[in-house]
Amino acid sequence: MELADIIIKFVLVVIIFAISLLIALYSTYAERKVAAFFQDRLGPNRAGPWGILQPFADGGKMFLKEEIIPASASKFLFIAGPSLSIFTACIGSAVIPWGQKLVIAGHTIDLQVTDINVGILYILGVVSLGVYGVMIGGWASNNKYSLLGAIRAASQNISYEISMGLAIIALLLVTGTLSLRQIAEQQHGFWAHGWFTWNFFKQPLGFLLFIVCAFAETNRTPFDLPECETELIGGYHTEYSSMKLGFYLFSEYINMFVSGAVMATLYFGGYNFPFMDMIHSPNLVAILGVVALFAKVFFFIFFFMWVRWTIPRFRYDQLMDLGWKALIPLAIANIVITGIVITFLNR
Amino acid sequence: MEALSNKRKVMEAKPLTFLERIYLPAIFQGLAITMRHFFRKPVTIQYPEQTREYSENFRGLHSLKRDENGKERCTACGLCALSCPAEAITMTAAERQKGEEHLYREEKYAAVYEINMLRCIFCGLCEEACPKEAIYLDGPHVTSDYLRKDFIYGKDKLVEAPLNQ
Numbered sequence: 353m354e355l356a357d358i359i360i361k362f363v364l365v366v367i368i369f370a371i372s373l374l375i376a377l378y379s380t381y382a383e384r385k386v387a388a389f390f391q392d393r394l395g396p397n398r399a400g401p402w403g404i405l406q407p408f409a410d411g412g413k414m415f416l417k418e419e420i421i422p423a424s425a426s427k428f429l430f431i432a433g434p435s436l437s438i439f440t441a442c443i444g445s446a447v448i449p450w451g452q453k454l455v456i457a458g459h460t461i462d463l464q465v466t467d468i469n470v471g472i473l474y475i476l477g478v479v480s481l482g483v484y485g486v487m488i489g490g491w492a493s494n495n496k497y498s499l500l501g502a503i504r505a506a507s508q509n510i511s512y513e514i515s516m517g518l519a520i521i522a523l524l525l526v527t528g529t530l531s532l533r534q535i536a537e538q539q540h541g542f543w544a545h546g547w548f549t550w551n552f553f554k555q556p557l558g559f560l561l562f563i564v565c566a567f568a569e570t571n572r573t574p575f576d577l578p579e580c581e582t583e584l585i586g587g588y589h590t591e592y593s594s595m596k597l598g599f600y601l602f603s604e605y606i607n608m609f610v611s612g613a614v615m616a617t618l619y620f621g622g623y624n625f626p627f628m629d630m631i632h633s634p635n636l637v638a639i640l641g642v643v644a645l646f647a648k649v650f651f652f653i654f655f656f657m658w659v660r661w662t663i664p665r666f667r668y669d670q671l672m673d674l675g676w677k678a679l680i681p682l683a684i685a686n687i688v689i690t691g692i693v694i695t696f697l698n699r
Numbered sequence: 700m701e702a703l704s705n706k707r708k709v710m711e712a713k714p715l716t717f718l719e720r721i722y723l724p725a726i727f728q729g730l731a732i733t734m735r736h737f738f739r740k741p742v743t744i745q746y747p748e749q750t751r752e753y754s755e756n757f758r759g760l761h762s763l764k765r766d767e768n769g770k771e772r773c774t775a776c777g778l779c780a781l782s783c784p785a786e787a788i789t790m791t792a793a794e795r796q797k798g799e800e801h802l803y804r805e806e807k808y809a810a811v812y813e814i815n816m817l818r819c820i821f822c823g824l825c826e827e828a829c830p831k832e833a834i835y836l837d838g839p840h841v842t843s844d845y846l847r848k849d850f851i852y853g854k855d856k857l858v859e860a861p862l863n864q
Contacts, residue, residue: 390733394743662729678721 360461368445368465375653376605377407383605383657390661414598422591424494433489434592434599440485441603444478444610447471449533451623451642454635463623463642464533471532472520475614476513479569482607483509486571486578489600490588501587504668505578508568511675512575516565518683519558522690523618526554536622541629550621557686559619561679566615568675570607573660577668612652613645620648753839758821760838761814761852762859766804769862772833775809779825779834787818788825804831812857816841816850 381396381403388395396403421430451463468474483506490502527535539549552559568575579587586592589600616622623641631637666674718724744751753759764772775792793810795803802808819841825834844850 386737389737389741392736392739392742394741394745397745658730658733659726662733663726 356459360459361465364461364463365446365465368450369442372442372445372606372609373602375609376602377411379605379608379653380410380601381407382653383660386654386657387661390658411598414595417594419594419596420591422494425591426492426494429488429492430591431596433485433487433492434596434603435485436488437482437485437603438599438606440478440482441606441610444475444607445613447474447532448610448613448617449536449622450645452634452638454638456635463638467531467533469529469531471535472524472530472618475532476517476520479516480509480513482569482603485600485603486588489592490578493588493591495591497584497586498588498590501578501580501584501590504580504584505571505588508571508575508577508671508675511672512565512568512679515561515675515679515683516569518680518687519555519561519565520618522558522683522687523551523555523562525687525690525694526551532617532622536617536624539621539624541624542621542626549624550619552619555619555686555690557682558690559615561683561686562619563615564674564679566611567656567659568671570611570656571604572608572656574663574666575671576660576665577671580665608653608656609649612649612656615652616645616648758823758826758836760816760841761819761825761834761836761857762838763809763812763854763857764833764835765859765862768801768804770800770802770804771808771858772804772831773809773812774805774807774831774833775812776807776830778828778830782824782828783819784822784824785818785820787815787820789813809854812854814852814857816852817847 384406385395385403387393396406399405399409421427446465447468449464449467454461454463486505487502490498490500490505493499524530527538529535529538535551539551541549543549547553567573571578577587578584579589581587584590589597592600621644623638623645625640625644628637628641631640766772775790777790777792780786780788780790789811790809790813791811792807795806795808821836823836826836841850
């Protein structure tokens with residue numbers, strides 16, 4: 353690898369990191385604004401025009417709040433919890449292909465930090481790691497509500513990861529590859545060979561399963577039982593204050609961003625958009641592709657919020673029922689049906 | 700037990716149908732409802748800049764009225780304090796001296812007139828009790844403050860501004 357390539361990769365990593373943080377920052381603002389609009393209100397509008405400086409005010413407040421570590425808490429783990437949480441949230445975006453290759457002054461810039469051939473497995477691994485942050489934080493707080501929240505988070509994530517994995521297996525039957533770059537390339541354009549290219553149209557049930565599991569994995573309503581305020585005060589982050597609490601909340605929004613990007617890449621064509629072959633400049637296509645991907649991601653983030661302000665929380669036994677008795681059988685049926693259809697189509 | 704009215708409706712718990720059990724139709728219905736609200740005009744009134752219109756019979760801050768010549772109407776008879784169910788009104792009467800005829804309409808006036816706005820329930824009974832039409836609850840809201848003592852409004856805050864100003 354040349355020095356220039358290393359620099360380009362480094363710059364790309366920094367840009368993606370900055371964008372994730374910025375989007376997480378503004379997701380907090382968007383959440384409040386969207387919630388307000390859904391409830392016929394205006395939302396924050398005092399800090400700057402339309403309140404766009406509100407997240408900075410909130411962030412500044414988070415930094416300046418008193419940092420409290422409970423006397424009976426395990427100090428090392430108490431700090432490790434939110435750190436791990438935000439770390440795992442941030443590394444998920446490493447394998448996502450943000451666009452086609454850019455060619456600038458003879459240099460080919462790959463708009464993806466790393467194209468490992470087991471990209472989906474990496475995502476699944478990172479998602480599974482994410483629960484450790486919540487678990488450790490809830491355990492280290494030495495508070496029964498935190499512990500209950502952490503236990504709920506762990507069991508919920510384990511239950512829903514299974515159906516998420518099964519939904520992805522059905523997708524793998526269609527794509528035949530684990531590399532996210534190749535999956536995105538296969539969905540080139542919008543229409544080819546008499547059918548849509550996007551995987552959503554080949555795996556509608558799989559997408560439904562995946563999005564339900566994504567809601568559960570990011571601990572968003574209707575599956576936000578780990579932080580269920582009505583029963584558990586704040587759930588796993590009951591004892592947290594100042595920026596450590598901020599990290600937990602932040603990682604939730606980064607998770608939303610990353611899972612939106614994963615869903616867009618796996619099922620909604622990633623950086624591909626309709627009629628992309630009509631544009632002849634490859635660089636323009638690449639840039640528009642990035643814009644298209646971000647539009648899809650923003651839609652998913654909006655959808656997460658839309659659902660949050662529509663649906664009430666599941667009861668815990670309903671959550672488990674849905675995960676084990678509905679989603680997993682459906683996912684297995686989806687694999688069988690996909691296998692049969694593929695066998696027939698290939699004959 | 701006999702029903703009090705014939706409006707009783709017997710409810711029976713029906714098992715959920717298949718469509719209800721898969722949640723999705725209900726969820727999409729809910730999403731449609733929230734989306735309709737998303738584009739609805741917000742009902743927020745941005746308070747310091749915009750204020751809501753008060754109704755015609757709104758009872759707000761009290762004002763002690765003056766007559767057409769700018770003299771204070773209150774004669775410190777104490778009927779308002781007597782009628783007040785919250786016991787918010789206290790006053791001290793004084794006799795009008797020579798040379799004060801342009802200030803007070805009758806021989807007796809209230810030297811001190813205080814209403815505790817934390818006690819006042821804005822019922823308007825003082826207004827009704829007053830035989831001199833001296834007190835009306837026609838002001839705005841009582842504003843917030845930091846100390847309890849600052850909620851005891853004296854004549855400086857209650858009496859109407861003089862006419863010639």
